[in-house]
Amino acid sequence: MKALIVDDEARVRKAVRLLVDWEAHQIDEILEAGNGNEAIQLIRKDKPALVIMDMMMESGNGIELMTWVNEFAGSTKFIVVSGHNDFDFVRQTVRHGGIDYILKPIEADMINHAVSKAVAAWRSEEEERSHRQRQSIRLNEIKPIYGEKLLSALIDDPINAEASLRRLTGDGIIAKDAETSRLILVQTDSGNNPLLQRFGGDNELLYYAIVNICNEFLHQPNKGIAFRYWGGPPEIAIILWNPEESIVELISRINQGIYRTLQFRMHFGISTAGAFPGQLPAQRTEAAETLLRRNLLRHEDYCHFPAAGEDNKAAGSRESNPSVSGTPLNFADVQEDWRMAVISGNPEGLSDAAQHWTHELSRRGVVTPQMLNSWKADALLFRSRLVREALGSEADSALAELELDDKQHPAPLPSGYSFSLFAWRDWSLALMRSLSRVILVRQIKERNPITDIVKYIEQNYPSDLSLQEVAGKFYVSREYVSRRFKQEYGINFSDYISSVRIEKAKLLLQNPHLKLSQISEMVGFHDVKYFSKVFKKQVGQTPKDYRAELN
Structure with missing residues (x-):
């Protein structure tokens, strides 16, 4: 809480600072002003709860300051500290709502008692203001929802529809002369993350924004009402009564307003015209089905009507029924x-x-x-x-x-x-x-993959086969492959591949026209010296000696 001391004498301001037990009154910031005009600037800027002021000052006297506070800072409490025992000053203090009028020299008990009364009065009024504000916020939150519930009842609650209509027309929400209507559904998308991020992920806030934009184009003149429909999945509905102008032109203007604000354009499912309010349930179903049947490949169409007909032609619509555009894929x-x-x-x-x-x-x-x-x-x-x-x-x-x-x-x-x-x-x-x-x-x-792995090796032995690659291809672990080769063939995975390659090399060595370097490459050894080393280890002689014996 802030307090302001106003006096043209610095020693008086210092005395007030020393005499008041600020901490006991929970005042944690004390400001000072040397005249009334300076005090007004500080009050505008810092909004103190309490002003302790002199009456006789140059450049803005106490009466002028009290008058200004009473008119423009009514929640601020003030105490007058004056050296003049003037009845008119006292009367002016009371008239402007002052807490007390204290004569100089100042007594500590007296000024602390006055400050205590001022702080108590300010806190009491502040609590009352906060209570009224909370009530107002709550009422403003409830009123739109209440109105939306009444509007939704026209669509899905035929028993209470008549009572809802009386209340809505009585409150001026629906025109009293409404006889015919169209119902329009605005396409919503709870998965539109870029748009939702702008509203902190709050779908309700997004719907509120769209409804407000729509109503800007409907309220003046009184053409219709947009609202959150509460009768099913999250939907935004528009009821147009006695529609005369082109629906497409109206929706285009609304969509342009949505685009200017949200950088997105919406799709609108539009019912045929019907008697108001009796046809609203059927119109809502019709509008929803129209959105479900819109052709998504026609990106430029935002107004979707249930069928081509005279009613739509009069409204200036383009036909958007996709059933005429080709044979659907099953x-x-x-x-x-x-x-x-x-x-x-x-x-x-x-x-x-x-x-x-x-x-x-x-x-x-x-x-x-x-x-x-x-x-x-x-x-x-x-x-x-x-x-x-x-x-x-x-x-x-x-x-x-x-x-x-x-x-x-x-x-x-x-x-x-x-x-x-x-x-x-x-x-x-x-x-x-x-x-x-x-x-x-x-x-x-469910089966032994080693058989398939062996077949794979037989087909791909010239390639660089690694344990990791083969295990991954057959969705088994490297440890599994290594263990099973040991169990079934008595050798590890890499030795098995080498044995396959050497057996293939033996067959190729029967062709005298193939060089050793060619055979080495053909069976998966890229280094002929290493090929000869492995061959000798497994066969007991070099590839050259093996070929010589064949001849």
Whole structure:
């Protein structure tokens, strides 16, 4: 708490400082001013709770200061300390709400008692102000929600719809002459991270901002109302009553306002016109279905109507019903490609299957949120069936692992603000990769992989085969491979590869036209001297001597 001492005599200001027990009154900052004008500047800047002031000062006297405080700093309490026992001064002090009028010389008990009363009065009023402010904030928080609940009741609570309408028209929220209406849903996207970050991750704050922007274009003149719809998933709804102007033009202006503020444009699902308020439930369903059927490949369309007709033509709309744009792609059209790619585990095959899907979607020219929802459900059902078919009793644990992957790498939202074929391609590729990996790993555990590893070595012996590479390819540990080779062949992994290479070299040495350096390279030895050393160690003679014996 701050206090200000105002007196044109420095010794008086010093005396007040010494006489008042500031700490006892919980006053931790004391300011000083030499006249009334200087005091006004300090009060404006620092807003002290208490002013202790003289009456007779040059450049702004006490009465002028009291008058200013009473008018512009009404919460500030003041005490007058004066050398003049003047009834008019006392009367002016009382009139302007002064706590006390103390005569000089100042007595410690008297001024401390006055300060105590002033501080108590200030604290009491401050508590009351805070209480009123909290009530006001709470009321301002409740009133919009209450209004939104009433508006939502017009849509999903037919029993209370009539009472809600009376209250809304009585409060001036809905025009009394409203007879017809359209209902519009604004596309929301809880996964739009760049936009959410601007609102600290608070979806409610984002919805509040969008509703306010919409209402700026609706309130003057009284065309309609935007509000948060509480009857289902998070939605922003707009009710337009007695609509006459072009809906597309109005939505374009609203969207431009949203873009100026948020740097995003929204999609709007627009119902046909109908009787108000009786048709609102059907209109809300119609608007929601329109958004689900919008063609995501037509990025420039933001106004979406349920069907082409005279009503929409009058509104100036462009038809956005995607059913006229081509034959939709079914999951069954690519399911076998996905199955073969997953079972093979070949990276190129997996990538081709994912690319083929998105290519077909783009080529056919129609992608809707409704289709993507269906695609996602079909893909997950395909995954479940393939896992159960391939793994039997191991299927449940495999599916649990895959569902954990889903949480870490969720599919793009079909109903987002923007659409990317690349994002869905990446999602389908990730789904197939994880599915292939889970199936192959569990199948390998059920059989002895050493047989496959031996076949792999027989086919790839000229390459630089490392224990790490081979173990990774067959989803087993290096220790496992090393241990099993010792058990089954009595030698370690690297010696086994060398033995295969030497056996292949023996066959090649039968051809007299091949040089030793050529044979060395052909069987995987890049140094002919090292090849000769290993050959002699295993066969007991050099490659040259071995060839000589053959001839």
